[in-house]
Amino acid sequence: MVAGETSGDLLAGLLLDGLTSRWPLMTSAGIGGPQMARRGFQAWWPSEKLAVRGYVEVLRHYREIVGIRKQLKARLLAQRPDVFIGVDAPDFNLDLEAGLKAEGIRTVHFVCPSIWAWRADRVEKIRRSVDHVLCIFPFEPALLAAHGIAATYVGHPLASVIPLQPDRSAARLALGLRDEDTVVAILPGSRESEIEYLANRFFQAAALVKRAQPAIKFVVPAVPLLQGQIERLAGEAGVRADVQIVQSQSHAVLAACDVTLIASGTATLEAALFKRPMVIAYNMNWLSWQIMRRKQLQPWVGLPNILCEQFVVPELLQEAATPEALASALLQWLDAKSSAPDKIAVVEQRFTRLHAELQRDTSQLATDAIQKILEG
Incomplete structure (x- = not known):
């Protein structure tokens, strides 16, 4: 798994609850933060390494981020996990997922990239990179299906964690x-x-x-x-x-x-x-x-x-x-x-x-x- 910032770490932690409940002997590793670590996730790199937004800001960290992705890809290809789950962070994860999928590793992307808000050109990269998208908004699966991308609406994990009437x-x-x-x-x-x-x-x-x-x-x-x-x-x-x-x-x-x-x-x-x-x-x-x-x-x-x-x-x-x-x-x-x-x-x-x-x-x-x- 790869989660690239605080919000991704939170979503990934909630997803790990479900994964470990279904597969108690499952092991998970990659890039993550404290929420994931609490669920037994082994972070080879901390999620803060990817917490960069904006084109110019990314350029400042480009060499380090690309180096991490290259090392991670090599490690995953050597260990060959049953499935790779990229949690949000599409700029990092989609390229990684494309490389893994090309080598026969199943890839899932959790949180549909916001192609409905901006960067609609990203659709082709999603289709090339992932076997399945887990969508957190109800209108997204139909949008992806129109482009030949398999997807499932799973709801937003936070909607089940946050009470309907907060105290x-x-x-x-x-x-x-x-x-x-x-x-x-x-x-x-x-x-x-x-x-x-x-x-x-x-x-x-x-x-x-x-x-x-x-x-x-x-x-x-x-x-x-x-x-x-x-x-x-x-x-x-x-x-x-x-x-x-x-x-x-x-x-x-x-x-x-x-x-x-x-x-x-x-x-x-x-x-x-x-x-x-x-x-x-x-x-x-x-x-x-x-x-x-x-x-x-x-x-x-x-x-x-x-x-x-x-x-x-x-x-x-x-x-x-x-x-x-x-x-x-x-x-x-x-x-x-x-x-x-x-x-x-x-x-x-x-x-x-x-x-x-x-x-x-x-x-x-x-x-x-x-x-x-x-x-x-």
């Missing part, structure tokens, strides 16, 4: 917060490049929100390896004393908050499953942004908006993601808490419907599909 009070108690507190969760991302481009903006926005509402509480879940960098940036923005930084615990933080300022990515879907209003933001290297924008197929970038096919929550991207604009969007949600609760109720109801749509027995469906591949 805000319990989460606040665990974080040392009171029920009457107004809480903003700040999630600037789980990659070093995201922290570099987003955290300072997010913390400057927090300073502006704090000035408008002095009693506000801010909580930031930090990936352990990036916690020091986050603490430093909070200090530079002058809000270190006002921000509670906790190691990991992103689900507890999302359950506890009233609204979240959040980097575009899988975390936005987690926030939607916790039924939380949010402000989605992203900023990256200018050249990477120009390349990605030209490949975009839909008007939305945030997963909750894509899945709902409307701007349920605001998106502030690239030059629009100024501290002033981010603070203003947050304050609109916070003001709605008292002045327009119906606005928040509409978001909660839409996200509840989305949760129900994504809730399936993912472990069972995924392992059923993998069993058929193994038998084939």
